[in-house]
Amino acid sequence: MKILITGATGLIGQELTNLLLQDNHIVHYLTTSPIKKDTRDNYFGFHWDIKNNQIDVNCLEGVEVIVHLAGASIAKKWTKSYKVELLESRTHSADLIFELLKSQPNQVKHFISASGTAIYPDNSTAIYDETSQVKDASFLGDLVVKWENSADQFKSLNLKITKVRTGIVFSNKGGALLEMVRPIKMFVGSGFGSGKQLQSWIHLKDVGNLYYFIIKNQTEGIINAVSPSPISNQELTKAIATQLHRPLFLPNIPRWVMKLILGDMHILLFNNKNIIPRRAQDLGFQFQFPTAKAALKDLY
Template identity: 35%
Template sequence: MKAAIAGGTGFIGKKLTAELIQNGYDVYILTRNTDNKKERDHIHYVRWLSDGAEPENELHGIDIFINLAGESLNSGRWTDERKKRILDSRMISTREIIRIMTSLPKKPAVLINASAIGIYPIADTETFKETSPALGQGFLAHTVNMWEEEAIQADKAGIRTVLTRFGIILGTEDGALPRMAMPYKLFVGGKIGTGHQWMSWIHVNDVVRAIRFAGENESLQGPLNVTAPNPVHMNDLGKTLAKVLGRPHWLFIPALALKAGLGEMSTLILDGQKVLPEKLLQSGFQFKFPLVRGALDDLYKGSVHK
């Protein structure tokens, strides 16, 4: 099997590459610059989105395309300029992937396109599944909706398309968890905002397993919630993290302080949705880390902070 990954050198992409190789795949990583990339067994680098690049000439026989490309939502305050980069990076990469796939003599079987649970409305009392029709408001929901609408063009071209709506991905190398853990390591962790906002989280290892599962399971298509089956309130996540790290959970960080410091980006911390992975569960996917304590124990095992 052959898989092409856009965003293959990022946090999730590196883990996914390892997961695919361990399961017999050859992986082709799309990158703007191949000069400093050394090919290894089963890993190949293909230049794209740069002058003169013709990636379609090197991607014959690809079975699965996976699009994880896009500027990080956590890369800084959401100024108008940064918002434009966040949206444009996703739209440009998705359009180029669809162009590549449709230009190949044999189209791939499936496109797995990253998405996010931010497409759902912010809510404390509702539960969202893939069939939930409600669409959120604000920049994040708008961006995710536009991204999904672009990706679904692959489906119209006859390519099975899966929109992996990622929750809060827990991993120690990058993402939200290191930022959440730092205050606790400094003995200043505690409740953020109301603490009642939902955190629909997932262990990074379950993320990459779910992506591979979606690629190999022909019954899956359209939106796919990639979250653990047991979401928790932010305050409970903080308390559990404090126990795992052996640190106190005591300081209160008011919402106004975060809004002043982060601006509109504070919604990533202060707001949330209760999201369930109904389609993954119905399809027989087995989570290795269904509970947040087990996920955090695994991520921080051997830590000196325990």
């Protein structure tokens, strides 16, 4: 099978690409840098320029599935201009692919889009699964709604649509976990606020396998890409310290301090959401790392 991936050089994109290539699938990927195009066995790069609405039409040749992972990182300070980039890098890129599919003959049957758990409101008592209809009114919540709307437009082309709402990805190659690990390694780690806020996460290997599972089973609809065991910020901080054999002796950092440092982005550290992967489990997906302890042991 031929699969076209955007964001193929990101954490999830690299993990998924490796899984597909191991099983002899052919991967086409889109890159904004012509000099970074890589062509090797079953792996072919194609150029696109989202801002100027340019895309190499050859990227569609023989492709049956598109996995749309492209999007600017949320782990940067959210200035007014960067908030625009966060949205447009996700929605305008999807629009460009949509217009290409409308204008070119193709064999695409399935459009799979990354999405985020930020769509669910901050709530200390609710349990969210894929049937939950409530939407968070924050900037990130609104971004995810628009992100998913950009995926839904592909329904008009009679494609299967999947939206993968992904929690914090645990990896030792980058991402949020690495930022938590660094201060703990340096003996200055601590929790945030009360530390009671639940954080929904998933091991990089599990999220890569889940995307591959969706491709193989042609799964449609919303999928929560989170482990079955959310963990509080305090428990996660302790688990990292235990795995790294580091002490924790500093008090938790107050919310107002992180707001001064990070601005609006500080909400990522303090949101309290209990999100479960009901559909993935109902469909028979098996998590390799269902607990944070198992994930951290594998990574560190």
